[in-house]
Amino acid sequence: MARRAAIAAVLASAASLVAAASAAASGTEPCAVVKNLFLRGNPIPAATGYACLTSVPFDADTGIATVKNFQKLSQFHSTLGDIKNPGVGYANAPVDIIGLLDEVIVKIKAGKFTNQYQFEEQMALITGLSFDGHYTFLGNTFYSSLDWYRGGATDGAYEGSLVSVSLDGKAIPQVYFTTDLTNSDASPIVSIDGATVVDYLTKESNHQLFHDADARWNVLFARQQSDSVGSFVMPWFYPGSNFTATLANGKTKTIPCYAAVPAALKEEWSQVIDGKTFYSTFVAPKTASSSSTSSSSERSLKKRYVEKRLVPPNYPKPVIQHAEKEVELGAFFLGDYTLKEVAVLSMNTFDPVASGDSVEFQALIQKFLKYAKSKGRTKIVIDVSSNGGGSLFLGYDTFKQFFPSMEPDIGARMRYSTALDIIGSAFGTITLDDAINGSFNNTGLTPADMYLSPIHYTNSVDADEADFASWADMRGPVTINGASYTQIMRYNFSDPYLYQGDTIESVTGYGPLASTPAQPYAAEDIILLHDGYCASTCAVFSDLMRRLGGVRSVVLGGRPGFGPMQAVGGTKGVLVEPWAAFEASVAATLTDFGTAAQKEKWADYLPAQFPIALANAPTVNFRNGYHPGSDTPMQFLNESANCRMFYTPAMLSNVTHIWEAVARLAWGYGGGTGQTCVRGGYSEGEPIGESKGTVGKTVSSPDAVVGGGTGTGTGSGSTDEDLGLAVAGSGAGDSASTGTKEGGGVARVVSWGVMGGVAVLTAVALQI
Structure with a gap:
């Protein structure tokens, strides 16, 4: 919030605008102009x-x-x-990501790229076609070095901020400037830069990393629940020098656009005098041995949409709230006499940010349920608007606190590749004894890191909750929809080794928390409230509440039109892995294990250090989520909320009006408000596009490695024996391994995980 206020103050200065225009026209190197304007506060x-x-x-x-x-x-x-052939439940176009990346290489060789920004923009556009917030490539030139803003600000109000609102909750929403909404004669926007407002903003929304088009539409606009002025004001891509909006009353408004240097990059920008020095400062790795990532200029992808606070501003006073100011978790009692039985649990995140936050989060849910019941609050609205996810265990735990007798049943698969098999085959040789007693003679990953990582077969159970016998038992591969995957994996929540690092002791209902109170609320007394921005852990929690718990859901907003809307518009992947995890794994593999010949072959499959600096390192969705017996990842299912409502002006000005309208609609308190589900906006919520029955077919020849190798089949023509997979754990080749190893079986292991030991490994790997 402080950063936004500081930028707003700069953008509000009329005198500064004159200075900026004068400097820009002087013919100076544009990067030098940017630096000088920034350092002067212009x-x-x-x-x-x-x-x-x-x-x-x-x-x-x-x-x-x-x-x-x-x-x-x-x-x-x-x-x-799956995204190459996504099926009927997925509304976006099929896309061949690897094929498009191949085309980028062709364009590079043909000299089509003339600057670094153009290249990085193309990479972001390609990964963006997956509409998956877990899959990103965000270069420093394109993403990290400058922010974009549409319009300046006065007293914190951004002149370019927009809202999409239905004046009576029944009519099709129209788009207004946020600053005009309180005016009695406010006129809606009908066009922007010559295109209809719907066409213009739909095109703009396609840059957002949400699989659902209605969710992409919603994040463009100011909403109190997200404490955001909307991503239209803060776009990812260069927005042009200005935009002109035409209103229904015939008036026009031209809004200038600005760039802003993140305050954390002052030292870096001080070194820039032109494009070449920008490259040496932001693009080129500092040294050949340094990491390709940097934490100094890292910017959270989540915070492009949501600026986290204790609770969003102008909310009513909570009766219970999390002590950490950046954990958006609070409980509220509605004050209207006719709604005295309703409590609201507002969860804008599952993301703990400091040591002990997970434990407090879990305890706060327990406290809320007891307190609400004791105060006669018999109905619960769970508001997960703008919830981008967080700790997977907190999502499972919150579900179990509401439905203690239900067994979470979401399965997961990893995409099979030769690189995964190299790691997993060797990883499977690590035993519990190795993890406790083994070590390497370097500062890299430990046997404990490997044993506790999400790839080790002992950290998952199969679809029937039976232990896997080995990596080979878990890996499959099975072919589904033309691609190869591992077997279905589930968590064994009773396994004490699952909870390592700064997390909860156990999910409620297992291990030391096996004894739980009775179910606190019936499903019909709970409503899930969404705005489409629900992703990762939020998607897992919502799926369990809806599908197993039988809880009804209401979703707000969406594109101007009638009909249903999906509640969960963000990624439904169940595990994101950052580049740091792979970087550490590859480094350990090629440093500590295998013969020289094996290392040379492994390198053909494994990603190396990136040749450019990346402050926001790439990520991948490492595991798909699946319903029991399903071949279709949850990401590709269309699952509408039970009821869709439009935002009204009152809802946008005070979140209490949202909660009251939802409660009255759900339970008929006070005769209702007259606002109902929009026309065609009621749905039973059954998933569209789910394929069940085959659950994959085991194959002996999996698909080729992506982007590596020189041959066909497995990628380079190497056999399992050539790669060291067939003999993993047999002792063959141990004498040729470099470095001294200690601990039984450790010498034959390829390491996997994230840097920093067991605590960091678990904390990072399970943030989804």
Whole structure:
């Protein structure tokens, strides 16, 4: 919030605008102009920022190496196969991600890219076609070095901010400037830059990483629940120098656009005088041995949409709230006399941010349920609006606190590849004794890191909750929809080794928390409230509440039109893995294990360090989620909320009006408000596009590795024996391994996980 206020103050200065225009017209190197305007506290015209970024040189060889390495990383992305043939439940176009990346290489060789920004923008556009917030490539030139803003700000009100609102809750929503909404003569926007407002904003929304078009529409606009002025104000891509909106009353309004330097990058920008020095500062890795990532300029993808607070501003006073100011979790009692039986649990996140937050989160849910019951609150609205996910265990735990007798049954699969098999086959040789007693003579990953990682077969059970006998038992591969995957995996919540690091002791209902109170509320006394922005852990929680618990759901907003809307518009993947996890694994593999010949062959399959700096390192969705018996990942199912409602002006100004309208609609309190589900907006919520029955077919020849190898079949023509897979654990080749190892079986292991030991490994790997 402080960062937004500081930028708003700069953008509000009329005198500064004159200085900015004068500097931009002086013919100075555009990157030098950007730096000087920033250091003087003056606003930066967007066109000047764009001129700087497009002056950054592009190196073709580095670009090709970057694409090829990202292709190798993408072999771990679990939806890579399904998105080529997604089925009827998925509303977006099929896409061949690897094929498009191949085309980028062709364009590089043909000299089509003239600057680094153009290249990085193309990479972001391609990954964006997966509409999956777990799959990203965000280069420093394109994403991290400058922010974009449509319009300036006065007293914190952004002139470019928009709302999509139905004046009576029944009519089709129209788009207004947020600053006009309180005016009695407010006029809706009918066109922007010559295109209809719906066409213009629909095109703009397609840059958002949500699989559902209604969710993509919603995040463009200001909403109190997200504490956001809307991503239309803060776009990812260069928005142009200005935009002109035409209102229904015939008036026009032209809004200038700006660039802004993140305050954390002051030192870096101080070194920039032109495109070449920008490249050396932001693009080129500092040293050949340094990590390709940097934490100093890292920006949270989530915070592009949501600026986290204790509870969003202008909310009523909570009766219970989380002590950590960045954990958006609070409980409220509705004050209207006719709604004295209704309590609201507002959960805008499952993401703990500091040590002990997970334990407090779990305890707060327990406290809320007891307190609400004791105060006669017999109905519960669970508001998960703008919930981007967080700790997987907290999602499962919250479900179990509401439905203690229900067994979570979501399964998962990893995409099979030779690289995964190299890691998993060797990983399976690590025993519990190795994890406790083994060590390496370096500072890399430990046997404990490997044993506790999500890839080790002992950390999952199969679809029938039986233990896997080995990595080979878990890996499959099985072929589904033309791609290869592992067997279905589920968590064994009774396994004490599952809860390592800064997390809860156990999910409620298992282990030390096996004794639980009775179910606190019947399903018909609970409503799930959504705005489409629900992803990752939120998607898991919502699925369990709806499908197993039988809880009804209401969703708000969406595109201007009648009909149903999906409640969960964000990624439904069940495990995101950052580049750091793979980087550490590959480094340990090639440092500690295998013969020289094996290492050379492994390198053909495994991603290497990226040749450019990446402050926001790439990520992949490492595991798909599946319903029991289903072949279709949850990501590709269309699951409408039971009821869709339009936003009204009152709802946008005070969140209490949302909760009251939903409660009255759900339970008929006070005769209702007159607002109902929109025309055609009621749905039974059954998934569309789910395929069941075959649950995959085991194959002996899995699909080829992506982006690696020189041959066909497995990627380089190497056999399992050549790669060391057939003899993993047999002792063959141990004497040729480099480095001294300690602990039984450790010498034959390829490491996997994330840096920093057991605590960091578990905390990162299960943040989804």
